[in-house]
Amino acid sequence: MRYLEIAVPEGRRQAVLNILEDEEIEYVVSDETSGRGYTAVVRFPLPTRAVEPVLDRLRRAGVSDDARVVVIDAETVISEEFTTLRDQYGRGGRRGSRTSRQVLRTKAEEFTPQFSIYAVMLLISAVVATSGLLADSPAVVVGSMVIAPLLGPALAASIGIVTGDDALKSTGFRYQAVGVGLVVAASIGLATLARLAGLEPAGVDIVVATELEERVSPNLFSIAVALGAGVAGILSLTRGFSEAIVGVMIAAALIPPAAAVGITVAWGMYGAALGAGVLVAVNLLSINLAAIATLWIAGYRPQGLFEVSPTRGPTYRYAAVFGIALLVLAAPLAGITLLDFQTTQLESSAEEEVSVVLEQPQYEELEAGDVAVELDENYPIQSVDRITVTIVASDPGPVPGLADRLSEAIGTTADGPTVEVQYVVAEDRGPDSETRTTVPSSASPTER
Known part of the structure; x- marks a missing residue:
């Protein structure tokens, strides 16, 4: 359940009240006297699924362009009319707690930390992942996934594409690209120091370590992991599942392969680095493609579900680009999978x-x-x-x-x-x- 507070601009008060009356929503209205261009403040509870359609109606009526809207979680609402409204939005099997796209944008922004913090945490994660891969320690590699703040950036771009938020989309793409680059660069530096320190076993191929070998020669099953991470990431934001666990899953698809790129470059094994690099690219594409598909199927649009959305074309184009690139990069993975069989x-x-x-x-x-x-x-x-x-x-x-x-x-x-x-x-x-x-x-x- 949600509790909404809307500061209504001058000239829009009656339009807001008419919409709330038409939706049979209980509300409280009070005058706004701050002199900031608002004429009233309206407060009312809503079922979670009703937030998006109600705000859509307000926007189509020209209300939300200049209005200030605050959405708050509500523990409980005791009201017969609210129960009726909740049942109304739960008819036809639609009852549930799907997050509105307005709240979804906010969640994506909340899980995208300040860039300086993001960079520092990724550098720490890269050091831990590189150490774990060199030591062939699964426990250390898992630790690197836990501290990587990748959930928000990995999903922000897809949420921005589907909901028409260009700023969020740009932030998501920028964070993903810079984040992977930081991990690779940090891994190259640490692995180079490790090699100069004589940690390379004489006459032994560095990739014989199990944790490293599976990242430099990936197969098609790697795509399934990344696709699952993208779907689970969106569901965690829209359905209230554990974001922390899903964040580890997304990091598992990106951090160790990126660290493997750095290690193999430091050891001069450029063929192995290419394999790990392909895995990183495939996982990035898979996460974004799965997130876009999940959001679109769930009905997230900048306008109502039954209207022609201005993001339909861009969403299809991005999905097509991601899909084609994924198919191209999946070709060598198919060859590796066939070789495994x-x-x-x-x-x-x-x-x-x-x-x-x-x-x-x-x-x-x-x-x-x-x-x-x-x-x-x-x-x-x-x-x-x-x-x-x-x-x-x-x-x-x-x-x-x-x-x-x-x-x-x-x-x-x-x-x-x-x-x-x-x-x-x-x-x-x-x-x-x-x-x-x-x-x-x-x-x-x-x-x-």
């Missing part, structure tokens, strides 16, 4: 073929271990580099011809991935104990 299928079929080969009598003393499909380092679009088969044996040393048989069974070709065999020696040290030692020698990449 192919890798899983190849690993499964390779395990089956290894088991079949080892069932032959000459290999009865061998036992199949893990089968791993390894990708090359050509980020973001990788390909299968080798298939590593682990064999458990009682004696050290490679088994002649085994790599050839496995390669033939798995079905690799001359231009395909290498089949590499690693041997693990099982040493029996007692009736109830057994240890396994990996033999450093393995099948040569050319042994097929």
